[in-house]
Amino acid sequence: MFGFNGVTIAIVLFGIGLLGLIIRRDLVIKLLALGLVNSATILCLVSLGAQESGAPPILTPDMRAAIVDPLPQAIVLSAIVINFAILALALVFVMLLVERYHTTDSARIERESDTEEETWN
Amino acid sequence: MIAKRPARSRLRRPPGLVVVGVILVTVFCLVAIRDFDYAGARTSGSDVWVDVAHGTGAANVISSIYLGARLFDTILEVLVFSVAALGVRFYLSARGRSYEAELVPESHIVRVAVGVLLPPILLLGIYVLSYGHLSPGGGFSGGVIGASGLLFAAISLGTAHVSQRMRPPVLRWMEWSVLLGLIALAALPATCSLPLLADPLPAGRMGSLMSGGSIPLYNGLIGLKVFIGAWIVIKHFVDHRGEI
Amino acid sequence: MTARLVLLGLLPLTAALALLQRRRLYAIIGMALTSLLLASVFYLSQAPDVAITEAAIGAALVTFIYVLAIRRTGRLNVVASEVAGLMERVGDRIQGFEWEILDRFARRVGLDLSVQFVRIDEIEKVLLQRDADLGAGGLLPDAWDRRLLTSREHLPTARVAIVGPVSSAARDDESDRPSTPLVGHLTDVIDAVRDRRPIDTRLDLARFLVLSRHGLDGYRVVRDDIETGYAFVVAPHRADLYTQLEAMIEELRESGDLDRMAERYLT
Numbered sequence: 001m002f003g004f005n006g007v008t009i010a011i012v013l014f015g016i017g018l019l020g021l022i023i024r025r026d027l028v029i030k031l032l033a034l035g036l037v038n039s040a041t042i043l044c045l046v047s048l049g050a051q052e053s054g055a056p057p058i059l060t061p062d063m064r065a066a067i068v069d070p071l072p073q074a075i076v077l078s079a080i081v082i083n084f085a086i087l088a089l090a091l092v093f094v095m096l097l098v099e100r101y102h103t104t105d106s107a108r109i110e111r112e113s114d115t116e117e118e119t120w121n
Numbered sequence: 122m123i124a125k126r127p128a129r130s131r132l133r134r135p136p137g138l139v140v141v142g143v144i145l146v147t148v149f150c151l152v153a154i155r156d157f158d159y160a161g162a163r164t165s166g167s168d169v170w171v172d173v174a175h176g177t178g179a180a181n182v183i184s185s186i187y188l189g190a191r192l193f194d195t196i197l198e199v200l201v202f203s204v205a206a207l208g209v210r211f212y213l214s215a216r217g218r219s220y221e222a223e224l225v226p227e228s229h230i231v232r233v234a235v236g237v238l239l240p241p242i243l244l245l246g247i248y249v250l251s252y253g254h255l256s257p258g259g260g261f262s263g264g265v266i267g268a269s270g271l272l273f274a275a276i277s278l279g280t281a282h283v284s285q286r287m288r289p290p291v292l293r294w295m296e297w298s299v300l301l302g303l304i305a306l307a308a309l310p311a312t313c314s315l316p317l318l319a320d321p322l323p324a325g326r327m328g329s330l331m332s333g334g335s336i337p338l339y340n341g342l343i344g345l346k347v348f349i350g351a352w353i354v355i356k357h358f359v360d361h362r363g364e365i
Numbered sequence: 366m367t368a369r370l371v372l373l374g375l376l377p378l379t380a381a382l383a384l385l386q387r388r389r390l391y392a393i394i395g396m397a398l399t400s401l402l403l404a405s406v407f408y409l410s411q412a413p414d415v416a417i418t419e420a421a422i423g424a425a426l427v428t429f430i431y432v433l434a435i436r437r438t439g440r441l442n443v444v445a446s447e448v449a450g451l452m453e454r455v456g457d458r459i460q461g462f463e464w465e466i467l468d469r470f471a472r473r474v475g476l477d478l479s480v481q482f483v484r485i486d487e488i489e490k491v492l493l494q495r496d497a498d499l500g501a502g503g504l505l506p507d508a509w510d511r512r513l514l515t516s517r518e519h520l521p522t523a524r525v526a527i528v529g530p531v532s533s534a535a536r537d538d539e540s541d542r543p544s545t546p547l548v549g550h551l552t553d554v555i556d557a558v559r560d561r562r563p564i565d566t567r568l569d570l571a572r573f574l575v576l577s578r579h580g581l582d583g584y585r586v587v588r589d590d591i592e593t594g595y596a597f598v599v600a601p602h603r604a605d606l607y608t609q610l611e612a613m614i615e616e617l618r619e620s621g622d623l624d625r626m627a628e629r630y631l632t
Contacts, residue, residue: 002151002152002155003155004370004373004374005159005373006373006406006410007154007157007159008151008154009373009374009376009377011147011150011151011154012147012151012377013376013377013380014147015143015144015146015147016377016380016381016384017380017384018143018147019140019143019144020384022139022140022143023140024384026389028365028389028392028393028431028434028435029384029386029389029392031431032383032384032392032393032396032431033384035396035427036380036384036396036399039399039400039403039419039423042403042415042419043376043403043406043407046407046410046412046415047410048159049412050410050411050412051411052366052369054411055411056257056411056412056413057167057170057181057182057183057411057412057414058180058181058182058255058256058257058413059171059174059175059180059181059182059327059328060180060328061328066167066168067167067170067171067182067411068167068410068411068412069167070167070170070182070183070186071170071186073183073412073414073415074183074186074187074191075187076415077183077187077259077261077414077415077418078187078194078195078198078199078261079198080261080415080418080419080422080423081198081202081261081264081265081347081418081422082198082201082202082205083422084265084351084422084426084427084430085201085202085205085206085209085350085351085354086201086205087427087430088205088206088209088354088358088430089205089208089209089212091358091430091431091434092208092209092212092213093212094363094365094434095213095216095363095364095365095434096212096363098363098364098365098472099216099363099364102364102465102468102469102472103468104365181414183414249417257413257414257416257417258414258417259414261418262414262417262418262421265418265421265422265425265426266421268426269421269425269426269429272425272426272429351426354430355426355429355430355433358430358433358434359433362433362434362436362475363434364472364473365434365435365472
């Protein structure tokens with residue numbers, strides 16, 4: 001029914017990651033699901049340029065086929081490394097949050113932060 | 122000051138409606154993309170990029186894109202990386218250290234093993250970095266590989282031991298000067314038209330190590346930056362365990 | 366080509382399995398596997414650059430960062446007697462005032478909390494045999510073996526003496542009765558009350574509240590005047606835990622958190 005290619009699987013992975021982000025209550029697993037959403041986006045971009053009959057985008061003297069589209073790969077390359085740094089920062093914020101509320105349960109954190117009222121003195 | 126308000130009734134659960142909505146949207150996307158024209162979506166003629174690659178002299182077309190045509194995007198992304206590493210350092214160094222130095226095993230075997238394994242890992246990182254304009258890899262991958270080697274050393278020998286070789290003041294200075302050098306190097310062709318400064322390195326013969334114009338230089342600087350930034354992140358994660 | 370499709374097909378499977386795990390460590394390992402599969406898919410999609418980068422980052426660095434963040438360097442074995450409000454099983458979780466104190470303590474010292482529920486008279490034996498580090502569950506601080514370290518009381522309580530049924534034969538003076546030093550095991554007492562058997566025991570307030578739901582008419586209930594409180598009992602081979610635990614409870618007491626937690630669980 002649906003074509004079985006990288007873009008379709010990327011959409012499915014995006015959906016799985018989003019569901020995981022919404023359903024699971026543990027903060028660390030929410031972050032993992034967010035990482036999965038990142039990976040799904042990268043897969044989608046790379047798959048848009050993928051062809052079996054193409055060659056990897058390295059110019060060699062004896063090339064038998066035209067290279068695949070190098071543009072999505074170039075876009076995505078530095079994004080992967082940046083994602084790592086941002087994920088590390090997000091994990092630091094989760095650590096701070098856990099230190100404040102002494103639990104990794106997001107529902108409990110929400111409930112406790114609802115019953116607090118911060119006034120700036 | 123934190124005061125109390127009366128609590129709401131109970132634990133909030135995600136409404137089933139949201140879950141069903143997400144599933145429906147995913148299925149809708151899958152259906153909508155059924156007749157997508159993949160062949161037409163590919164930028165017609167990767168020949169454009171092949172020409173760009175010949176222009177810069179690098180055999181790795183991707184390198185010549187993100188270090189040639191789209192260089193400024195890459196530099197700003199490196200800036201984002203630096204800021205994220207800075208944020209990790211800022212927030213985690215205010216926490217106390219872990220209670221004991223738990224991760225350091227006391228055996229001689231581990232020290233010898235690290236001594237044997239660490240040089241090849243770093244060498245692999247340097248190789249991937251320096252051949253980034255000829256084969257897959259480049260500054261980002263090379264820096265990350267080197268940083269994972271350092272991570273291996275840090276969890277086996279302790280961050281104190283590794284920090285003796287990579288001292289924090291030197292790292293801090295190097296981080297920002299590498300970034301500055303990167304920006305300056307990128308700005309040169311755009312601002313100066315002096316023949317020597319505008320085109321610092323020649324394109325060279327494609328496929329040889331000395332080719333690719335300034336691309337190996339950029340690779341080296343970016344690799345160094347990513348190496349230092351990832352090491353800072355790792356060091357702070359090893360030292361300051363949270364309460365998760 | 367088919368290898369690429371097979372790996373692509375495996376991706377949602379591993380991702381879903383990874384995100385459905387109960388334990389965080391398993392979820393992290395599942396995501397590392399997903400990253401590895403993803404890197405292979407990138408390689409087979411004619412994108413070797415992206416494959417190297419994704420393998421180095423997704424499978425190595427990200428996994429390491431997560432594991433470093435959630436690492437615990439050992440286990441805190443707690444042997445406890447189940448008491449509603451202090452330490453009880455609710456479904457597959459454990460809840461309670463004492464449980465929350467111990468959970469915070471375990472997080473702070475980086476240990477995994479693991480609670481084993483036993484009868485209250487077995488706690489001393491388990492601790493002395495070094496099968497556990499800490500005893501909890503509504504324990505009163507007196508009448509433990511001298512070798513065990515008792516913490517300062519973190520929650521005031523009282524003892525209640527239950528004697529009876531009053532209509533039964535022997536009607537001696539209470540002072541002649543030998544007082545059972547330890548509190549009796551709750552389910553035994555509940556069974557005795559239900560069968561109207563004679564008992565002579567003392568219970569702490571939390572257990573007494575549970576018992577009183579079973580109907581205590583016919584039994585004489587006398588509240589002791591002695592001020593006492595619930596405390597933790599630390600095994601002698603973990604004196605380091607004892608000092609850290611005392612320090613933390615003192616902190617909680619001073620900051621008022623102890624009262625807030627008590628309010629939440631015991632009202």
